[in-house]
Amino acid sequence: MPDRTALVYRYDGTYAGLLCCAAECFRDKRLPADIQPLDEPQGTLLPVKAIATDEALARRVELSAEKRISRRARRMLREAFLTCMEHKEMRMIRFLLLGYKYGDRVRMLTTNEDVYEILQALRYLNNEANRYIEFTRFSDLGEFLAAEIAPNNNVLPLVAPHFCDRFPAENLMIFDKTHGLGFLHRRGGEREFFQADALTLPPPSEEEAAYRALWKNFYRTVAVEGRENPNLRRTHMPMRYWAEMTEMRDAVPIHK
Amino acid sequence: MELLDKLSILTDAAKYDVACTSSGVDRPGQPGMLGNAARAGICHSFAADGRCISLLKVLMSNDCAYDCAYCVNRRSVDGPRATFTPEELVRLTIGFYRRNYIEGLFLSSAVVKNPDHTCEQMLAVLKLLRERERFNGYIHVKAIPGTSPRLTHQLGLYADRMSVNIELPSQASLALLAPQKSKEKILGPMGQIRDTIAESRYELARYKGAPAFAPAGQSTQMIIGATPETDRQILLLSEGLYKKYQLKRVFFSAYMPVVADRNLPARNTPPPLLREHRLYQADWLLRFYGFEARELLDEDRPDFDPLLDPKCGWALRHMEQFPVEINRAPYEMLLRVPGIGVKSAQRIRAARRYQALDFAALKKLGVVLKRARFFILCNGKSASPLPMDNPLLIAGAVADRGERIRKTVPPEQLTFFPPTKEDDVKCLTGQL
Numbered sequence: 001m002p003d004r005t006a007l008v009y010r011y012d013g014t015y016a017g018l019l020c021c022a023a024e025c026f027r028d029k030r031l032p033a034d035i036q037p038l039d040e041p042q043g044t045l046l047p048v049k050a051i052a053t054d055e056a057l058a059r060r061v062e063l064s065a066e067k068r069i070s071r072r073a074r075r076m077l078r079e080a081f082l083t084c085m086e087h088k089e090m091r092m093i094r095f096l097l098l099g100y101k102y103g104d105r106v107r108m109l110t111t112n113e114d115v116y117e118i119l120q121a122l123r124y125l126n127n128e129a130n131r132y133i134e135f136t137r138f139s140d141l142g143e144f145l146a147a148e149i150a151p152n153n154n155v156l157p158l159v160a161p162h163f164c165d166r167f168p169a170e171n172l173m174i175f176d177k178t179h180g181l182g183f184l185h186r187r188g189g190e191r192e193f194f195q196a197d198a199l200t201l202p203p204p205s206e207e208e209a210a211y212r213a214l215w216k217n218f219y220r221t222v223a224v225e226g227r228e229n230p231n232l233r234r235t236h237m238p239m240r241y242w243a244e245m246t247e248m249r250d251a252v253p254i255h256k
Numbered sequence: 257m258e259l260l261d262k263l264s265i266l267t268d269a270a271k272y273d274v275a276c277t278s279s280g281v282d283r284p285g286q287p288g289m290l291g292n293a294a295r296a297g298i299c300h301s302f303a304a305d306g307r308c309i310s311l312l313k314v315l316m317s318n319d320c321a322y323d324c325a326y327c328v329n330r331r332s333v334d335g336p337r338a339t340f341t342p343e344e345l346v347r348l349t350i351g352f353y354r355r356n357y358i359e360g361l362f363l364s365s366a367v368v369k370n371p372d373h374t375c376e377q378m379l380a381v382l383k384l385l386r387e388r389e390r391f392n393g394y395i396h397v398k399a400i401p402g403t404s405p406r407l408t409h410q411l412g413l414y415a416d417r418m419s420v421n422i423e424l425p426s427q428a429s430l431a432l433l434a435p436q437k438s439k440e441k442i443l444g445p446m447g448q449i450r451d452t453i454a455e456s457r458y459e460l461a462r463y464k465g466a467p468a469f470a471p472a473g474q475s476t477q478m479i480i481g482a483t484p485e486t487d488r489q490i491l492l493l494s495e496g497l498y499k500k501y502q503l504k505r506v507f508f509s510a511y512m513p514v515v516a517d518r519n520l521p522a523r524n525t526p527p528p529l530l531r532e533h534r535l536y537q538a539d540w541l542l543r544f545y546g547f548e549a550r551e552l553l554d555e556d557r558p559d560f561d562p563l564l565d566p567k568c569g570w571a572l573r574h575m576e577q578f579p580v581e582i583n584r585a586p587y588e589m590l591l592r593v594p595g596i597g598v599k600s601a602q603r604i605r606a607a608r609r610y611q612a613l614d615f616a617a618l619k620k621l622g623v624v625l626k627r628a629r630f631f632i633l634c635n636g637k638s639a640s641p642l643p644m645d646n647p648l649l650i651a652g653a654v655a656d657r658g659e660r661i662r663k664t665v666p667p668e669q670l671t672f673f674p675p676t677k678e679d680d681v682k683c684l685t686g687q688l
Binding site: 105108109110111116133134135136137138139140145147163164165166167168169170189211213214215217218219220221222223224226227228229230231232233235236237245246247248 | 302357
């Protein structure tokens with residue numbers, strides 16, 4: 001396709017919006033110079049074209065990805081949208097084009113820069129999601145088990161199903177501070193995502209404080225003194241997770 | 257006694273147990289129940305020693321009737337003793353599990369009164385968890401040697417994984433340090449568990465509702481460095497255990513001198529961490545890389561080289577099999593190349609179907625070229641910066657020069673007049 005125009009697309013920041021940008025590229029038969037979400041402060045001198053989101057159109061593009069590339073590629077695109085990769089919008093559209101050309105083989109073209117970067121970003125996303133399955137800490141607020149996380153990638157959609165499966169009989173709330181995204185799961189199985197700027201959790205109840213103290217005590221005791229190895233601990237549990245972890249919160253160094 | 261104090265005492269007593277994994281069973285959550293289990297296991301935290309905390313690892317009690325020399329809980333030690341009631345332990349497990357602190361319970365115990373009594377106490381905890389609390393998470397339970405087979409069987413019906421500690425790598429050491437335990441007493445339950453697991457697998461294949469017995473298999477652990485066995489003996493033993501008893505894991509625990517005993521290393525001996533590391537590396541080679549114990553070590557060389565990892569050691573002794581051509585070598589041979597792990601070998605196998613691989617591509621696939629370059633060819637080209645006819649030269653280049661190694665020789669104050677042999681004698685006689 002087509003060489004670049006000196007044009008920047010802006011979309012509403014949703015996945016459907018991005019797929020509409022892809023449709024716009026086809027219609028225009030040219031790739032834009034860049035694609036940016038609407039809420040990003042405008043940092044370009046190039047002319048801007050706002051792309052309206054049309055759910056039906058987005059659905060058509062997504063289905064075409066499955067039909068003409070593969071189901072896996074469609075899933076890859078969906079997940080790539082959750083990553084924090086730079087210029088992910090352009091990379092994803094170029095990946096889509098490459099997919100139309102090569103079919104499912106596109107996933108193996110690791111020598112292509114876009115494919116390689118997307119695979120790397122997906123690896124990062126999945127690793128981080130796994131880390132949050134491990135390190136998320138809930139507090140019992142009486143009616144809810146609540147947790148806060150601060151991931152770099154938008155891992156909540158990947159992490160939430162795990163906790164729903166694990167605690168079917170609990171009311172759960174997980175809030176992603178970085179992306180302002182929350183997740184609610186109710187006892188009956190009802191689930192929903194919600195947007196919020198910030199969330200304040202009430203102070204721990206007596207019982208909650210007691211369990212926290214027990215856990216911290218266990219954590220301290222279970223380490224074998226003669227084998228202390230702070231490097232190994234940081235490798236497995238990087239310090240950026242510590243602020244949200246009950247047992248490590250006191251060990252977080254204060255940066256000014 | 258407060259629950260907090262009990263937890264401290266009984267965690268402190270259990271922390272030398274190393275087999276703390278939550279892997280081996282995949283069990284989705286169920287409505288009305290609490291928890292699920294993931295095949296790969298989930299670590300929830302990492303302690304200051306860098307080891308994973310996956311399960312709530314505690315002893316039911318540390319009030320032991322036995323007197324094993326190496327153990328912190330032996331009868332003759334004067335220390336605080338505590339015993340959990342089943343109710344307390346259940347509350348702790350559920351409270352921790354709901355907060356996502358842990359993946360389940362790891363329950364072991366000192367021998368209170370006699371093995372059967374201990375086992376009944378542990379069984380009570382498991383029953384409460386599974387039946388009253390509808391706990392669907394992971395449970396690892398230790399079988400106590402000497403328990404009646406009926407009780408061991410019942411434990412296995414509630415637990416995911418069972419383990420029997422083999423404790424020491426030979427019968428002679430066992431007789432010396434743990435006179436109340438014997439090879440037969442340990443291998444007895446191990447064999448029973450193996451047979452029941454096999455039976456239960458067969459039953460499950462025929463009837464969907466058959467009770468599952470320890471679906472995540474069994475494991476064991478032994479102490480390294482308390483007794484004079486060589487690495488070769490230890491590795492052959494663990495290979496035998498994998499083959500004969502179908503164990504999922506054999507864990508090694510570097511001996512931490514916690515008690516003074518004339519049959520044990522002195523109190524200030526540092527734990528042989530590097531040796532433990534080498535044994536684990538070899539253990540992985542046995543389980544995932546298709547190596548056999550006798551290939552890795554022979555009678556002339558019964559211990560691992562502290563500077564070379566076991567795979568490099570093997571490769572350097574078998575330079576006639578190298579270099580291998582990355583684009584054509586069979587998968588089994590790729591696995592044997594130092595610097596290529598299971599994942600990168602699989603990636604190579606997948607990627608070379610689409611294009612010929614060069615060194616840059618290998619780097620992207622995650623191969624550690626620092627080591628691998630001496631052993632591979634890409635399209636007939638070598639990237640070795642050294643002549644390939646001298647294994648010693650290559651050994652120097654691939655040797656482990658990490659921090660850990662440098663630490664093994666403690667620094668020493670230099671002196672013009674170092675103490676001589678005579679001075680040592682004078683010290684002893686009191687002349688100096």
